[in-house]
Amino acid sequence: MKVVVVAGIPGSGSTTVLNHALKETDYVHVNYGDVMLEIAQEMKLVEDRDSMRKLAPDTQKEVQKKAAKTIRKRAKDVNTIVDTHCTIKTPSGFLPGLPVWVLKELQPDMFILIEADGDEILMRRVSDTTRTRDAERLQDINLHQEMNRATAMAYAVYTGATVKIIENHNDRLDEPVNQMRETLTR
16 A cells, blocks of 8 residues: 655645545545654653653654554555655754655655745744744745755655645645645545
C-alpha cells in the first residue's frame, strides 16, 4: 500500500486541506509526532509531548526510527497519509523533518506540499488567535516554502518518491481538496 507524506509550513492550510480531502479517500491519516509520542510513552521515556524535545538526541533519533518503522508496518495493509513537517525552522537554521534514518524506514511513495502565497500565510497567522506563533516577515515565509521544496526534492532523490505541489489560496478550498483527492486516487 502507499505511504504519502503531506507537509506545509504553518499557515499554509495543509491540515485543513488534508482533513477535507480524506473524507472521500481510502487513506488512513497518521500524525508523525503522535506516533513518536506513543512510542516514547511505551518506552517510559516521557509522559507528555512537551517532554519529547528534552530527550537526548540519540534517544530522539531512536524514537524517530521506531515511529517510521511503525508507520511503514501499519501501511502494509492500508494506504497511509503521514502528516508531518518537511522542514522545521529553528533559531539555528532549518532542520529536516524527515532525516535520512527516518526516510530509510518510512520509504514514502509520494510527497505532497501544500503551499499558499506568502501574504496569504502571513494574514492567516495574524488572524489565527488559537495559536501562538513567532512573528515572521514575508520573505522568511517565502524562504521557508522554498526550503520545503528543495528538501522534498532531496527526499525524493533518496527514496524515488514523487513530489506534488498543491496551492491553497484563500476562499478556494475546493480546488486544493479536489487536486489532492485526484492525486491520491491515481
